[in-house]
Amino acid sequence: xxxxxxxxxxxxxxxxxxxxxxxxxxxxxxxxxxxxxxxxxxxxxxxxxxxxxxxxxxxxxxxxxxxxxxxxxxxxxxxxxxxxxxxxxxxxxxxxxxxxxxxxxxxxxxxxxxxxxxxxxxxxxxxxxxxxxxxxxxxxxxxxxxxxxxxxxxxxxxxxxxxxxxxxxxxxxxxxxxxxxxxxxxxxxxxxxxxxxxxxxxxxxxxxxxxxxxxxxxxxxxxxxxxxxxx
Numbered sequence: 756x757x758x759x760x761x762x763x764x765x766x767x768x769x770x771x772x773x774x775x776x777x778x779x780x781x782x783x784x785x786x787x788x789x790x791x792x793x794x795x796x797x798x799x800x801x802x803x804x805x806x807x808x809x810x811x812x813x814x815x816x817x818x819x820x821x822x823x824x825x826x827x828x829x830x831x832x833x834x835x836x837x838x839x840x841x842x843x844x845x846x847x848x849x850x851x852x853x854x855x856x857x858x859x860x861x862x863x864x865x866x867x868x869x870x871x872x873x874x875x876x877x878x879x880x881x882x883x884x885x886x887x888x889x890x891x892x893x894x895x896x897x898x899x900x901x902x903x904x905x906x907x908x909x910x911x912x913x914x915x916x917x918x919x920x921x922x923x924x925x926x927x928x929x930x931x932x933x934x935x936x937x938x939x940x941x942x943x944x945x946x947x948x949x950x951x952x953x954x955x956x957x958x959x960x961x962x963x964x965x966x967x968x969x970x971x972x973x974x975x976x977x978x979x980x981x982x983x984x985x986x
Contacts, residue, residue, distance in 0.1 A: 756783050756784060756785055756787055756832045756833055756939075757788050757833070758780060758784055758789045758790070758831055758832065758833045759792075759830075759831035760789065760790070760791045760835040761794065761837070761849075762791065762838065763838020763839065763845060763849045764793070764839065764846060765793050765796055767793075768916070769915040769916060769917070770915070770916060771839070771879040771911045771916045772837045772838060772879045773837065775837070775877055775879065775907065775909065775927060775931065776835060776837040778928060779877070779907075782935035783833065783938060783939070787832075790827040792823075794849065794851075794852060795848050797820065797824065798817070798820045798848075798852050799820070800816075800817040800851070801851045801854070802817075802851065802855050802857075803816060808855070808857070809857075809863065809969070810969065812825070812858060812859075815855060817855065821855050829866065829868060832872065833873050834872060834874040834875070835874070835875045835876075835877060836849060836874075836876055836877070836892050837878070838877075838878055839878060840879070840880035840884040840887075840888045842884070843884035843888065844884065844888050845888045845892060850891065853892070853895045856899065861898050861899075861900050861953050861954055861957045862898070863970045863973075864970060865954075866900070867977065867985040870900045870946045870950070870986040872901050873901070873902060873905070873941065874903070874904045875905045875906070876904065876905070876907070878908055878909075879909050879911050880910055880911070881911065881913060881914060882910055882912070883910070885909075885910065886908070888908075889906045893906070897950055897953060900946075900950055900954065900985065902945065902946040903944070903946075907930070907934055909930075945986060946986040951984075951986070954979075958980060961974050962980050
């Protein structure tokens with residue numbers, strides 16, 4: 756399984772999130788390519804709201820950073836975003852990255868390949884906030900049209916991996932295996948109902964209102980306004 760991982764911080768060995776992600780890679784990669792990115796090292800810029808990407812992603816002023824990530828997630832079978840909870844949400848570095856992909860939301864110009872992909876959101880916290888943090892990323896995955904998204908949330912009661920108890924590590928390892936088996940079993944099983952409903956909703960809106968003519972034209976080129984589906 757080809758995997759692309761985006762880490763929400765530059766922390767590695769000391770990070771509980773990073774170590775859990777490494778366990779998933781060991782379970783799922785099967786020797787296939789794994790591409791890893793670390794924020795902010797691999798994407799240090801904030802979206803400027805210039806809307807250039809909506810006409811052509813290559814016109815983004817940060818395209819030199821975005822293109823390697825964009826290419827990697829497009830070529831992956833599984834996309835993983837792994838980041839700790841910061842004040843009940845994902846780190847701003849993750850939000851800054853996701854902001855750059857608004858152009859490929861279902862409401863605009865979704866990419867057909869994503870409807871056949873899987874994604875995993877991994878987050879850890881010393882205590883609470885994981886539900887909000889996971890939703891930060893799930894929203895983007897859903898609106899990208901990702902076929903199936905899984906989450907792995909764990910309160911580790913520690914500020915770094917070395918402080919996590921052996922008992923809790925054993926529980927984590929067991930749950931990683933179970934989630935990995937689910938990801939394997941669902942590969943190629945189709946697109947979730949929620950994502951399909953978003954597609955149908957946006958098809959209705961684009962056909963009726965055509966707010967952004969270039970988006971409607973993109974859908975027409977793909978045959979989606981005439982009943983064709985991307986899954």
